[in-house]
Amino acid sequence: EIVLAQSPATLSLSPGERATLSCRASQSVSSYLAWYQQKPGQAPRLLIYGASNRATGIPARFSGSGSGTDFTLTISSLEPEDFAVYYCQQSSNWPLTFGGGTEVEIK
Amino acid sequence: EVQLLESGGGLVQPGGSLRLSCAASGFTFSNDAMTWVRQAPGKGLEWVSTISSGGGNTYYADSVKGRFTISRDNSKNTLYLEVNSLRAEDTAVYYCATYRGSGRPLEYWGQGTLVTVSS
Numbered sequence: 439e440i441v442l443a444q445s446p447a448t449l450s451l452s453p454g455e456r457a458t459l460s461c462r463a464s465q466s467v468s469s470y471l472a473w474y475q476q477k478p479g480q481a482p483r484l485l486i487y488g489a490s491n492r493a494t495g496i497p498a499r500f501s502g503s504g505s506g507t508d509f510t511l512t513i514s515s516l517e518p519e520d521f522a523v524y525y526c527q528q529s530s531n532w533p534l535t536f537g538g539g540t541e542v543e544i545k
Numbered sequence: 546e547v548q549l550l551e552s553g554g555g556l557v558q559p560g561g562s563l564r565l566s567c568a569a570s571g572f573t574f575s576n577d578a579m580t581w582v583r584q585a586p587g588k589g590l591e592w593v594s595t596i597s598s599g600g601g602n603t604y605y606a607d608s609v610k611g612r613f614t615i616s617r618d619n620s621k622n623t624l625y626l627e628v629n630s631l632r633a634e635d636t637a638v639y640y641c642a643t644y645r646g647s648g649r650p651l652e653y654w655g656q657g658t659l660v661t662v663s664s
Contacts, residue, residue: 525589
Protein backbone atom coordinates (compact mmCIF):
# COMPACT_ATOMS: atom_id res chain seq x y z
CA GLU A 439 0.00 0.00 0.00
CA ILE A 440 1.29 3.45 -0.89
CA VAL A 441 1.35 5.72 2.14
CA LEU A 442 0.93 9.46 1.61
CA ALA A 443 2.38 11.73 4.30
CA GLN A 444 1.07 15.29 4.34
CA SER A 445 2.82 18.15 6.09
CA PRO A 446 2.32 20.21 8.03
CA ALA A 447 -0.77 18.91 9.81
CA THR A 448 -1.89 22.48 10.43
CA LEU A 449 -0.91 25.68 8.68
CA SER A 450 -1.82 28.97 10.38
CA LEU A 451 -1.84 31.85 7.91
CA SER A 452 -3.56 35.15 7.26
CA PRO A 453 -5.65 36.08 4.21
CA GLY A 454 -3.39 37.23 1.40
CA GLU A 455 -0.49 35.00 2.46
CA ARG A 456 0.95 32.16 0.42
CA ALA A 457 0.24 28.58 1.49
CA THR A 458 2.55 25.69 0.63
CA LEU A 459 1.32 22.17 1.41
CA SER A 460 3.41 19.04 0.98
CA CYS A 461 2.51 15.44 0.15
CA ARG A 462 5.16 12.71 0.12
CA ALA A 463 4.51 9.21 -1.20
CA SER A 464 6.18 6.07 0.16
CA GLN A 465 6.92 5.01 -3.43
CA SER A 466 6.59 6.61 -6.83
CA VAL A 467 3.06 7.44 -7.99
CA SER A 468 4.30 9.06 -11.21
CA SER A 469 1.93 12.00 -11.73
CA TYR A 470 -1.19 10.18 -10.55
CA LEU A 471 -1.71 12.53 -7.63
CA ALA A 472 -4.77 14.63 -6.89
CA TRP A 473 -5.59 17.31 -4.33
CA TYR A 474 -8.98 17.89 -2.72
CA GLN A 475 -10.41 20.65 -0.56
CA GLN A 476 -12.94 19.91 2.15
CA LYS A 477 -14.88 22.41 4.23
CA PRO A 478 -16.81 21.46 7.39
CA GLY A 479 -20.01 19.59 6.62
CA GLN A 480 -19.24 19.40 2.91
CA ALA A 481 -18.00 16.73 0.53
CA PRO A 482 -14.45 16.95 -0.77
CA ARG A 483 -13.96 18.95 -3.96
CA LEU A 484 -11.37 18.10 -6.60
CA LEU A 485 -8.81 20.89 -7.04
CA ILE A 486 -5.84 19.39 -8.87
CA TYR A 487 -5.36 16.15 -10.83
CA GLY A 488 -2.39 14.67 -12.62
CA ALA A 489 -0.24 16.52 -10.04
CA SER A 490 -0.51 19.88 -11.79
CA ASN A 491 -3.79 20.21 -13.69
CA ARG A 492 -6.50 22.41 -12.23
CA ALA A 493 -9.98 20.91 -12.25
CA THR A 494 -12.83 22.73 -13.92
CA GLY A 495 -13.72 26.00 -12.23
CA ILE A 496 -10.75 26.03 -9.85
CA PRO A 497 -9.17 29.50 -9.50
CA ALA A 498 -5.67 30.11 -10.82
CA ARG A 499 -4.34 30.86 -7.32
CA PHE A 500 -4.31 27.08 -6.77
CA SER A 501 -1.38 25.26 -8.36
CA GLY A 502 0.16 21.83 -8.02
CA SER A 503 3.63 20.54 -8.77
CA GLY A 504 5.81 17.49 -8.37
CA SER A 505 6.15 13.95 -9.64
CA GLY A 506 7.34 10.63 -8.34
CA THR A 507 7.23 10.90 -4.56
CA ASP A 508 7.19 14.61 -3.72
CA PHE A 509 4.27 16.91 -4.44
CA THR A 510 3.25 20.42 -3.49
CA LEU A 511 -0.03 22.32 -3.49
CA THR A 512 0.41 26.08 -3.50
CA ILE A 513 -2.24 28.70 -2.85
CA SER A 514 -0.65 31.92 -4.03
CA SER A 515 -2.75 34.35 -2.00
CA LEU A 516 -5.25 33.00 0.51
CA GLU A 517 -8.85 34.09 0.18
CA PRO A 518 -11.23 33.78 3.17
CA GLU A 519 -12.98 30.82 1.47
CA ASP A 520 -9.70 28.88 1.19
CA PHE A 521 -9.48 28.07 4.89
CA ALA A 522 -10.26 24.36 4.88
CA VAL A 523 -8.69 20.91 5.02
CA TYR A 524 -6.71 19.69 2.02
CA TYR A 525 -6.06 16.05 1.12
CA CYS A 526 -3.79 14.46 -1.43
CA GLN A 527 -4.73 11.12 -3.04
CA GLN A 528 -2.93 8.70 -5.33
CA SER A 529 -4.48 6.59 -8.07
CA SER A 530 -1.28 4.92 -9.29
CA ASN A 531 -1.80 1.66 -7.41
CA TRP A 532 -4.53 -0.24 -5.59
CA PRO A 533 -5.64 0.46 -2.98
CA LEU A 534 -6.35 4.10 -3.66
CA THR A 535 -4.96 6.02 -0.70
CA PHE A 536 -5.32 9.46 0.82
CA GLY A 537 -2.98 11.53 2.91
CA GLY A 538 -3.98 12.44 6.43
CA GLY A 539 -4.81 16.03 5.48
CA THR A 540 -3.50 19.53 6.13
CA GLU A 541 -5.75 22.05 7.82
CA VAL A 542 -5.24 25.62 6.67
CA GLU A 543 -6.53 27.80 9.49
CA ILE A 544 -6.84 31.53 9.97
CA LYS A 545 -4.02 32.98 12.03
CA GLU B 546 -24.73 19.23 -14.17
CA VAL B 547 -23.40 16.09 -12.51
CA GLN B 548 -25.38 15.08 -9.43
CA LEU B 549 -24.76 12.20 -7.05
CA LEU B 550 -27.28 11.60 -4.29
CA GLU B 551 -26.56 9.04 -1.60
CA SER B 552 -29.20 7.47 0.60
CA GLY B 553 -29.73 4.52 2.89
CA GLY B 554 -27.64 5.48 5.88
CA GLY B 555 -28.87 5.35 9.43
CA LEU B 556 -28.41 3.92 12.89
CA VAL B 557 -27.71 0.19 13.00
CA GLN B 558 -26.63 -2.21 15.72
CA PRO B 559 -23.25 -3.96 15.59
CA GLY B 560 -23.51 -6.96 13.32
CA GLY B 561 -26.31 -5.36 11.33
CA SER B 562 -26.63 -4.53 7.65
CA LEU B 563 -27.59 -1.67 5.39
CA ARG B 564 -27.82 -1.01 1.67
CA LEU B 565 -26.47 2.34 0.57
CA SER B 566 -27.52 3.82 -2.77
CA CYS B 567 -26.10 6.55 -4.96
CA ALA B 568 -28.38 7.95 -7.66
CA ALA B 569 -26.47 9.54 -10.51
CA SER B 570 -27.52 12.09 -13.11
CA GLY B 571 -26.00 14.62 -15.49
CA PHE B 572 -23.49 12.27 -17.11
CA THR B 573 -23.36 8.91 -18.87
CA PHE B 574 -23.30 6.69 -15.79
CA SER B 575 -22.53 3.51 -17.70
CA ASN B 576 -19.27 4.98 -19.01
CA ASP B 577 -17.68 5.67 -15.63
CA ALA B 578 -16.26 3.53 -12.88
CA MET B 579 -17.62 4.51 -9.48
CA THR B 580 -16.12 4.57 -6.00
CA TRP B 581 -17.20 4.70 -2.36
CA VAL B 582 -15.10 6.68 0.12
CA ARG B 583 -15.85 7.04 3.81
CA GLN B 584 -14.94 9.47 6.54
CA ALA B 585 -15.22 8.63 10.22
CA PRO B 586 -16.26 11.52 12.49
CA GLY B 587 -13.38 13.99 12.79
CA LYS B 588 -11.06 11.81 10.70
CA GLY B 589 -9.64 11.73 7.20
CA LEU B 590 -10.82 10.12 3.99
CA GLU B 591 -10.65 6.35 3.44
CA TRP B 592 -11.19 4.61 0.11
CA VAL B 593 -13.69 1.75 0.50
CA SER B 594 -14.48 0.20 -2.88
CA THR B 595 -14.51 0.75 -6.64
CA ILE B 596 -16.52 -0.88 -9.43
CA SER B 597 -15.77 -0.75 -13.14
CA SER B 598 -18.14 0.86 -15.60
CA GLY B 599 -19.73 -2.44 -16.59
CA GLY B 600 -19.65 -3.92 -13.10
CA GLY B 601 -17.36 -6.78 -13.99
CA ASN B 602 -14.43 -5.65 -11.85
CA THR B 603 -14.61 -4.72 -8.19
CA TYR B 604 -11.99 -3.63 -5.68
CA TYR B 605 -12.18 -3.43 -1.90
CA ALA B 606 -10.16 -2.07 1.00
CA ASP B 607 -8.85 -4.83 3.25
CA SER B 608 -10.86 -3.34 6.13
CA VAL B 609 -14.17 -4.15 4.40
CA LYS B 610 -13.33 -7.13 2.20
CA GLY B 611 -15.77 -9.97 2.74
CA ARG B 612 -18.29 -7.73 4.53
CA PHE B 613 -19.14 -5.07 1.92
CA THR B 614 -20.36 -5.61 -1.65
CA ILE B 615 -20.35 -2.94 -4.33
CA SER B 616 -22.70 -3.21 -7.30
CA ARG B 617 -24.42 -1.05 -9.88
CA ASP B 618 -27.51 -0.97 -12.06
CA ASN B 619 -26.68 0.96 -15.21
CA SER B 620 -30.32 0.86 -16.33
CA LYS B 621 -31.23 2.82 -13.19
CA ASN B 622 -28.08 4.99 -13.03
CA THR B 623 -27.58 3.80 -9.48
CA LEU B 624 -24.60 2.59 -7.48
CA TYR B 625 -24.98 0.43 -4.38
CA LEU B 626 -22.96 -0.61 -1.38
CA GLU B 627 -24.23 -3.53 0.68
CA VAL B 628 -22.67 -3.24 4.13
CA ASN B 629 -22.87 -6.28 6.39
CA SER B 630 -21.45 -7.42 9.73
CA LEU B 631 -21.13 -3.79 10.73
CA ARG B 632 -18.71 -2.74 13.45
CA ALA B 633 -18.39 0.44 15.47
CA GLU B 634 -15.37 1.40 13.37
CA ASP B 635 -17.56 1.44 10.25
CA THR B 636 -19.32 4.52 11.61
CA ALA B 637 -18.71 7.20 8.98
CA VAL B 638 -20.14 9.38 6.29
CA TYR B 639 -20.10 7.35 3.07
CA TYR B 640 -19.55 9.27 -0.15
CA CYS B 641 -19.93 8.03 -3.71
CA ALA B 642 -17.69 9.54 -6.36
CA THR B 643 -17.03 9.21 -10.07
CA TYR B 644 -13.78 7.55 -11.07
CA ARG B 645 -12.91 7.35 -14.76
CA GLY B 646 -10.30 4.63 -14.39
CA SER B 647 -6.71 3.93 -13.59
CA GLY B 648 -4.72 7.02 -12.80
CA ARG B 649 -7.72 9.33 -12.78
CA PRO B 650 -9.00 11.37 -9.83
CA LEU B 651 -12.33 11.18 -8.01
CA GLU B 652 -13.90 13.98 -9.98
CA TYR B 653 -17.44 14.40 -8.69
CA TRP B 654 -18.70 13.60 -5.19
CA GLY B 655 -22.08 13.24 -3.58
CA GLN B 656 -22.95 14.88 -0.26
CA GLY B 657 -22.69 11.63 1.67
CA THR B 658 -24.88 9.46 3.87
CA LEU B 659 -24.14 8.84 7.54
CA VAL B 660 -23.90 5.31 8.88
CA THR B 661 -23.81 5.01 12.66
CA VAL B 662 -23.09 1.62 14.21
CA SER B 663 -24.07 1.57 17.85
CA SER B 664 -26.09 -0.47 20.32
